Amino acid sequence: MEWEQLLSLKKFNDTKERLRKDEDGTRLGFEVDYDRIVFSPAFRSLQDKTQVIPLSKTDFVHTRLTHSMEVSVVGRSLGRIVGKKVLQRNPHLVKAGYKFSDFGAIVAAAALAHDIGNPPFGHSGEKAIGAYFQGGAGKRFKAELTPKQYQDLIKFEGNANGFKLLTQTRNGIQDGLRLTYATLGAFTKYPKESLPHKPTQQIADKKFGFFQSEKHIFKDLAQSLGLHSTDPSGSHLRYKRHPLAFLVEAADDICYTLIDFEDGINLGWIEEDYALEYLIKLVEKTIRKENYRQLTTTKARVSYLRALAINTLIRDAARIFLDHEQAILAGTFNQALLDLSQYKAQIEDILRISVKKVYQSQQVMEKEIAGYKIIGTLLDTFTQTYENRQRQSSSPYDNLIRASFLSDFEFDSSSVYPNLIGICSAVASLTDGKALQIYQKIRGLNF
Numbered sequence: 001m002e003w004e005q006l007l008s009l010k011k012f013n014d015t016k017e018r019l020r021k022d023e024d025g026t027r028l029g030f031e032v033d034y035d036r037i038v039f040s041p042a043f044r045s046l047q048d049k050t051q052v053i054p055l056s057k058t059d060f061v062h063t064r065l066t067h068s069m070e071v072s073v074v075g076r077s078l079g080r081i082v083g084k085k086v087l088q089r090n091p092h093l094v095k096a097g098y099k100f101s102d103f104g105a106i107v108a109a110a111a112l113a114h115d116i117g118n119p120p121f122g123h124s125g126e127k128a129i130g131a132y133f134q135g136g137a138g139k140r141f142k143a144e145l146t147p148k149q150y151q152d153l154i155k156f157e158g159n160a161n162g163f164k165l166l167t168q169t170r171n172g173i174q175d176g177l178r179l180t181y182a183t184l185g186a187f188t189k190y191p192k193e194s195l196p197h198k199p200t201q202q203i204a205d206k207k208f209g210f211f212q213s214e215k216h217i218f219k220d221l222a223q224s225l226g227l228h229s230t231d232p233s234g235s236h237l238r239y240k241r242h243p244l245a246f247l248v249e250a251a252d253d254i255c256y257t258l259i260d261f262e263d264g265i266n267l268g269w270i271e272e273d274y275a276l277e278y279l280i281k282l283v284e285k286t287i288r289k290e291n292y293r294q295l296t297t298t299k300a301r302v303s304y305l306r307a308l309a310i311n312t313l314i315r316d317a318a319r320i321f322l323d324h325e326q327a328i329l330a331g332t333f334n335q336a337l338l339d340l341s342q343y344k345a346q347i348e349d350i351l352r353i354s355v356k357k358v359y360q361s362q363q364v365m366e367k368e369i370a371g372y373k374i375i376g377t378l379l380d381t382f383t384q385t386y387e388n389r390q391r392q393s394s395s396p397y398d399n400l401i402r403a404s405f406l407s408d409f410e411f412d413s414s415s416v417y418p419n420l421i422g423i424c425s426a427v428a429s430l431t432d433g434k435a436l437q438i439y440q441k442i443r444g445l446n447f
Contacts, residue, residue: 001329003090005226006242007098007106008181012167012217013174021097030105033183034072037113040177042165043068046115048431050122050367051260062259064115070259074314075111075251079104081318082247086325103244109179110186110248117162119428120435121371128375129156129424137380141416149417151194152211153424159190161428163210164421167217170410185225185242189249191218192230192238202334203249204230204241213421228331240331243321250317250337258306258313261350264358265302272298276305278353281346283308316341374439375427381442382406382423390419405438 009018009029023029037043046064062070083103087094119125132138134154142150152160166184167176185191190209199205210218219237222229227239261279264270279302280287286308295301320337327333338347358364382405385398389411394402402409409426412418430438439445 001226001228001240001243001331003086003093003329004096004098005224006182006185006244007093007102008185008224010181010224011175011178012181012220018180019097020102023097028102028105029180030102030109030183033109033177033179034105034112036177036179037109037116037166040116040165042116042429043113045429045431048433049115049118049120050125050432051256051263062263064118067255067259068112068115071114071248071251071255072108072112074254074310075248076104076108077314078247078251078318078321079107079244081314082321085322089325106180106182106186107244107247107251109183110244111251113162113166113183113187114189114248114252115158115162117160117165117425117428118158119156119161119375120430120432121368121375123158124368124371125375125428126156126158128372129379129428130154131372132376132379133420136376138383138420141383141420144416145420146212146417148193148195149212149421151197152421155194155197155208156424156428157190157194157208158428159188159207159209160194160211160214161425163188163218164214164425165429167214181221181224182242182244184221185227186244186248188218188242189245191222191227191241191245193236196236196238199238200334203336204334205238210237211421213418230331243325243328246321246328246333246337247317250313250321253336253338254310254313254317257347257350257354258309260358261354262302262306264354266299269361270353270357272301275353276301278346278350279305279309281349282312282343286312313338313341313343313347316343371432371435374435377439377442378427378430378435379423382427383420386411386419386423401442404441 007020009020009023018029046068049064051062051064051067080100080103083100086103087098087100119129121128130153133141138153163184165176166179166187169175188209190204190207192205192208193210193212193215194208215237222239225242227242229239231238261270261275265272265275283305292301292304295304317337320340321328324333338344341347381401385401385406388394388398409422412422
């Protein structure tokens with residue numbers, strides 16, 4: 001893979017080439033990507049979506065919105081550090097007009113959007129959608145779908161839904177947000193379709209990055225960026241990652257490792273003295289003990305150590321990327337950057353505590369259970385409304401459901417798949433609070 005091709009300013013359906021040297025320096029295309037994401041309804045909805053703790057009413061914990069903003073900040077730093085060195089190694093990029101800040105802008109925009117497609121109630125929301133079609137009432141549609149279409153539903157993936165939200169033509173808006181291919185490439189951590197499922201242990205094959213409904217867009221993107229195909233048969237769309245996707249992933253890994261841990265401490269779920277020992281192990285080379293001793297509250301101590309730890313891991317992740325740049329460009333680097341971190345043992349210790357004390361806490365599990373019921377009910381109601389419409393047998397109840405909750409949904413009369421994946425995407429786009437509100441109204445519990 002070649003950097004100049006990977007840093008493409010092209011957008012889907014472009015009719016003329018976009019060159020970096022012709023860009024307006026006051027409003028660079030990669031920065032426009034960031035702005036468009038910020039002002040999108042899908043991004044704003046993240047303020048009421050679960051990061052770890054669903055439907056939390058405390059100001060201690062992070063939502064998907066605050067998490068995404070923090071990942072973006074970390075991603076920008078990673079991109080700039082890497083970009084500065086890449087330009088030194090590739091002076092032809094400088095002649096073409098690229099600057100190290102371009103790398104930061106691309107990674108920041110992709111990182112800002114990295115959770116934009118996640119359903120309500122965290123990763124349990126993805127599982128709830130999949131369960132509805134695999135073992136629930138949604139299984140009735142299987143015979144009407146191709147294997148790949150059905151796999152899209154039973155393994156519903158927030159990453160693929162994010163790509164859909166960023167690129168789909170909807171309500172008269174052509175081609176979604178029209179982001180640059182560089183940003184969309186960096187956004188796609190799993191550049192493959194839903195089948196074959198986990199064909200290898202390589203990091204890019206862990207999940208999938210686009211639905212069948214956006215397959216044509218991703219195919220054009222991959223070809224334009226020069227991503228390496230990894231399917232020898234040619235029967236599946238499956239590629240090596242865009243190199244900057246490794247930085248987006250690292251930024252996310254850094255933030256959820258440290259900040260979910262911080263939330264657990266501030267909520268009192270993880271004992272302070274016990275927890276701070278693990279954070280100090282990450283920053284013992286940079287901590288200023290005299291400053292640390294002056295901090296008088298748990299929140300202040302945790303915040304100080306977390307800030308130092310983020311900086312430590314940013315430097316380490318950038319070093320790993322630059323050490324393996326040629327392997328990454330060749331498509332032979334197949335693991336997360338932090339898997340090679342010199343702090344891997346400390347990271348694993350922190351994650352182990354977070355799993356036990358936060359992710360598997362009774363409060364989180366109980367709210368995830370509620371999420372299964374809520375999402376299942378919404379899907380059942382909306383798919384039945386769709387079916388009755390297609391059969392021209394809509395009841396007054398169906399008409400009310402459509403008018404109340406599906407007024408913006410564009411039904412497709414050609415086949416079942418576009419409607420089902422569209423309904424799933426619509427449900428996934430709901431906030432936690434909105435999903436709960438609709439569920440209560442459907443059940444007659446809130447009127």
